[in-house]
Amino acid sequence: MPEAKDTARAHVHIGYDGRVHKTFRGHQAQERFDNEVRVLRHLEARGCDFVPRVIEAVPEKLLLVTSNCGSRVDHMNDERLKELFGELEQYGVRHDDPFLRNVTYRIADGRFCIIDFELATLLDSPPPSAPDVA
Numbered sequence: 001m002p003e004a005k006d007t008a009r010a011h012v013h014i015g016y017d018g019r020v021h022k023t024f025r026g027h028q029a030q031e032r033f034d035n036e037v038r039v040l041r042h043l044e045a046r047g048c049d050f051v052p053r054v055i056e057a058v059p060e061k062l063l064l065v066t067s068n069c070g071s072r073v074d075h076m077n078d079e080r081l082k083e084l085f086g087e088l089e090q091y092g093v094r095h096d097d098p099f100l101r102n103v104t105y106r107i108a109d110g111r112f113c114i115i116d117f118e119l120a121t122l123l124d125s126p127p128p129s130a131p132d133v134a
Contacts, residue, residue: 010118014068019055024062024118032118033062039093039117040066046091050106050113069113070106084112092124093117 005012008026015021024033037057044053052066076084085098095102096119104113 018068020052020066020068022064022066024064029062030059033057033059033064035120036064036116036118039120039122042122043088043091043093043117048088048091048093050087050111051117052113052115069115070104070108070111073100073103073105073112076100076103076112080112084114088114088120089123092122094121094123096120 004014004020009029009032010025011023013021022036024030024036037054040052040054043051050069052069054064054066056065057063058065081098081100081103084103085095088095095114095117097116102114102116104115105111106113
């Protein structure tokens with residue numbers, strides 16, 4: 001499998017079948033894994049078609065296998081970048097890392113896509129409850 005990314009936070013390979021294999025590691029790896037799986041499943045349930053689909057999630061290995069959303073993008077103007085990440089909010093998600101490194105281009109349909117949801121926020125989920133104080 002060709003290596004796509006190898007950092008302290010994640011190791012990403014793209015398989016010969018095109019699937020993306022991401023292993024979370026480092027600081028808060030479990031939380032980031034859980035969040036990315038939760039957000040991607042939420043987006044799929046809402047019909048968002050410009051993000052990866054979860055194919056397999058293996059919590060004990062912190063391994064997430066997703067569909068491939070194309071090739072990384074090298075250039076995009078700031079207005080278009082802001083517009084693209086703004087589209088996610090229609091699906092109840094704020095990306096929280098809205099940079100070009102998280103944009104791909106899917107040549108099959110000419111669509112810019114967004115990847116890497118480990119820091120994303122579900123906008124319509126209830127806020128965590130405050131602890132009871134006596």
